[in-house]
Amino acid sequence: DAKTTQPTSMDCAEGRAANLPCNHSTISGNEYVYWYRQIHSQGPQYIIHGLKNNETNEMASLIITEDRKSSTLILPHATLRDTAVYYCIVRVARRSYNTDKLIFGTGTRLQVFP
């Protein structure tokens, strides 16, 4: 089972920031938080990941709480094309661990409206 909990759905007005929360209270010290999204039935698209520091890239920002039990994905200026299902996934990252399946939950369905 997925180790994360996300709201089922959220709405956001176009041009506003979309803040998508994720709870991962059982996360281990060597687990990263990854975010992917899936538009319609396309392949999951990588967005961002982090361990304990906040991260930012051209797509989004990731804010991880100090205790690492939760995080928030921020899309700073949502557009209609950001309408998708967003998945928060915790994943082990160890030097000698060659298998690293992603366990997807049901994600958050973000609807961006005009």
Added chain:
Amino acid sequence: EPEVTQTPSHQVTQMGQEVILRCVPISNHLYFYWYRQILGQKVEFLVSFYNNEISEKSEIFDDQFSVERPDGSNFTLKIRSTKLEDSAMYFCASRAELVAGVQETQYFGPGTRLLVL
């Protein structure tokens, strides 16, 4: 930007027939994966593949499934005798080698929609 490609985009087959789904991973990647998503359900892990052998497989990946890297560029998923419940989107993913002890990100292809009649 390099991307994972998959062919065909759609495949319709009769129950009991064999199908082969093809993937071309990103060129310098060494780890390969198949996932599937039944309509309206979660994305599910099927199998991971490294160094020409299966690293891990799920309960879904039974004897009807097999994977192969027949050459230096393709990665295939074969279903020997398809069942109605095999109808799903099948996604291939790949990732690079470890970097500074940290696993690299998995990148997904656009998927193959398989319909078994």
